[in-house]
Amino acid sequence: MVLLLTVVGIVLFVLGLLFSIAWHELGHLGTAKMFGIKCTEYMVGFGRTLWSFRRGETEYGVKAVPLGGYVRMVGMMPPARRTDDDGGRRLSRWRAMAEDAREASYVELDPEDQDRQFYQRAPWKRLIVMFAGPGMNVILAAILLAVLFMGIGVPQQTTQIGVVNECVVSAEVQDEVDSCEGRPPTPANEAGLRAGDVIVEVDGRATPEWNDANQLIRDSLGPTEFVVERDGERIPLTVDIIENELPARTAEGDFIYETDADGDEVTDSEGFPVYRMETVGFLGIMFATERAPLTFAESAGEMGSMMVGVAEALIALPSKIPGVFGAAFLGEERTADSPVGIVGISRIGGEIMAQGLPIADTASIMIQILAGVNLFLFAFNMLPILPLDGGHMAGALWEWIKRGWAKLTRRPAPAPVDVAMLTPVAYIVVACFLVFSVVLLIADLFNPVRLFG
Known part of the structure; x- marks a missing residue:
């Protein structure tokens, strides 16, 4: 059953990606079709075509390597400003690569589609x-x-x-303790509190919210009056609260x-943040949780926080590469x-499914991870380097600025920005991406990140 759930989780995540x-x-x-740009291919993946069909002028399909996708638009590169040989001179390797890319963008351009090229559209449309x-x-x-x-x-x-702990254990060693033998009972256990x-009250003060109860308990010490509701009846209890080392809040x-x-946050050997500890009042319980929907504003705030986290992760990505290499080839520990x-x-999707968590919890984790992946795809593709979308946007934005300046100074409109000249840079970026993808693949296969130990 665990294997089946793992496979289901993997399949669901692959489909989601x-x-x-x-x-x-x-x-x-x-948007390209909306602006009249000819699109000859719409493909998910790269490499050999596994399945496709044609509708109108566009071929739709799936390719073998699911590392991305593309829409082939004719005329992505503007025409060269000068002739190839410039009087018979041999093209430099850089220029030759640029011209090869330029020619490829015109391969499927028919005579009747001369005015349907990408570069001909206004910069704001290309953006x-x-x-x-x-x-x-x-x-x-x-x-x-x-x-x-x-x-x-x-x-x-x-x-x-939710839970009444049997004995007193410091938060710093609770994962290492298997038995309560020789340890004193918790104040909650001793006072007769039950799951x-x-x-409803702590020390004579009402506790309508969890934070009210939690803070009053942490601030208390010694005999403290509690009122709990049990089976519809309010029951007063006196609890002798003690001190204990707990994570600060x-x-x-x-x-x-x-x-x-x-x-910056300090992390442990597995990459998890380290709690700051403090001595506070200790009752020895775990509060129950329930799922509650957030408001639109709260949801927007959470999404904003996730976007910030994704941006920080993208910025920190280069510093993580040595760790991935070490995990892939040197047997080093893979951090969370x-x-x-x-x-x-x-694999993480399969691991989540295999835990047998409640459906709502499983769905929540998988939805949050898939949403995070999409936010990362947004941030990554916005980087202003070719062949990413941000690279083409940077070219269009620069051309828009140049045109605006020319109009302001009453000069002739400048020629389109020749992004083809950055083709060698794009090749370098693609090569780096492929190498990193291979290293990640090896690390994921033989030293994977595990969320549940």
Whole structure:
């Protein structure tokens, strides 16, 4: 059964990734056709074509390597400004690569389509076409997160007791303790609190929210009066609260993490943030949680926080490469915050399904990860380097600025920005991406990131 669930999780994640890629390319295709640009191919994946069909002038299909996708638009590169040989001189290797790319963008240009080329469109139209792909990823992420935050809801702690711990164990060693032998009972256990009790008062003060109860408990010490609701009846209890080392929290109940001299969070050997510890009142319970939907504003705030996190992860990506290489070839430990590829993210999907969690929890984790993938696709594709969408956008934006300046100074309109001259840079970027993808593949196969140990 575990194997079956793992396979189902992997398949679901692969399908989700393929849909995200197809959705991204649909943004390019739709806007390009809207502006009259001829599109000859709409493909999910690269390499050999596995399946395709033609409708009108466009071939739609799936290719063998699911590392992305593309929409082939004719005339992506503007015509050369000078003749190839410039008086018989041999082209430089850089220029030859640029001209090869230029020729490839005109291969499927028919005489009747001379005015349907990408470069001929106004810069603002080209910006829209190239932004539409990453923009579709943001839209998909927003839909997924709306379903998660406003539909399924997020776990929120309540004032109901979920678990009463039997004995006192410091938070720093709780994962290492298997038995309560020789350890004192927790105040909650000793006072007769039960799972299912709802804490309604602590020290004479009402606790309508979890944070109220939690903060009052942490601030208390010694005999403290409690009122709990059990089976519809209010029961007063006196609990002798003791001190214990627990993770520090803010006034809002959020955990506080250790930071270094630069203000960055300190992480352990597995890449998880380290809690700041403090001595506070200890009752010995775990509050129950329930799922509650967020408001639109709260959901938007959560999505904004995720976008910031994705941007930070993208910025930190180069610093993670040595760790991935070490995990792939040197047997080094793979940290929880290590980058993962398609195989790695699919394995994580299988791992989530195999845990046998409640359906809502499983769906929430998978939706959140898939939304994060789409936000990453947006941020990554917005980088202003070819062959990414951001590279083409940078060229169109620069041309727009040049045209605006020429109009302002009453000069002739400048020629289109020749992005073909950056083709060698694009080849270098693609080569680096492929090498990193292979390293990720090896690491994901033989030293994968594991969320559940």
